[in-house]
Amino acid sequence: MNIEEIALKIEILERQNLSKSAEITNYTQSALTSKVKKMETEIGQAVFKRTPQGLKITNVGTQYLKFLKLMTQEYDEFLQEIGSAQTNPKINFGTSHTTIKIYGASIMNVLQINNIPLDVDFTVESSTSLNEKIHNAEADCALTSNPIKHYPDLNYDRIASETFEVISNNSHIISFEEGSPITLLVLSRGCMYTRAMVEWLNKNQVPFTMKEIRSVSSILDFLQIDNTIAVLNTKLIDLYNYSNIHYYDLPQLNKIIETVFIYKKNESQQSSIFQLKHVIESLLEDPIERS
DSSP, X not given: OOHHHHHHHHHHHHHOXXXXXXXXXXXXXXXXXXXXHHHHHHHTSOXXXXXXXXXXXXXXXXXXXXXXXXXXXXXXXXXHHTTOOOOSOEEEEEEOHHHIIIIIXXXXXXXXXXXXXXXXXXXXXXXXXXXXXXXXXXXXXXXXXXXXXXXXXXXXXXXXXXXXXXXXXXXXOOOGGGOOOEEEEEXXXXXXXXXXXXXXXXXXXXXXXXXXXXXXXXXXXXXXXXXXXXXXEHHHHHHXXXXXXXXXXXXXOOOEEEEEEEEETTOTTHHHHHHHHHHHHHHSSSOOOOO
């Protein structure tokens, strides 16, 4: 069992929510379910109780979690003793729910493959929340949709212009002119894509109910329901190989959203932040120069 496996087990046991752990670790929920089963096979006892409210850690699971944390503590102490403790600059990096699904794993892969000395902690929230966190010095930088509010103490470097799509199942094409109530599926209520679509629906007097579904793969399942649409980043649709879907070209709906890299002006960690920004730009096809 290597240190990465230990860290993943700690994440699963502490969070007690495989859907949320899947978002953060970039594993699928089914893959994490398999890891839980393997964990329980190794121990010989259940680490979770399955309840109507979700997973609840068992006494054995709690003991195992303490054991895993002790292992990581001893490993850190060992590194310190031999003078190899982690000294890489630590960056609290914010992303939206969409951004981390598209770029999260790729960013970490580039850092690891190229041996770039950055220790990146991800914070996943809406663009509005991330904007406030950086302004309040609760995060160092973020990659997210361009927020409506711009603080004078922050830089908003344009990284790319991205698009989103309004989709439904091909078997359930919606006529918005009829004014029938619809269900709108979104990854995040605070997402700029969501705001744009909500504004369009309100402007065109289309009644709707919004449902926030953090699992991208689950959205496709929900699209099987009549009068249901979803708003997703175009790259995310391509990434998950969505099929049997209908794309809507709605009048006066601007489906272009700017992606920006946000950080404080005169930040003491600017060299590390710029290094991370360079990594992100290297992942994009058409990086845009700072305006």
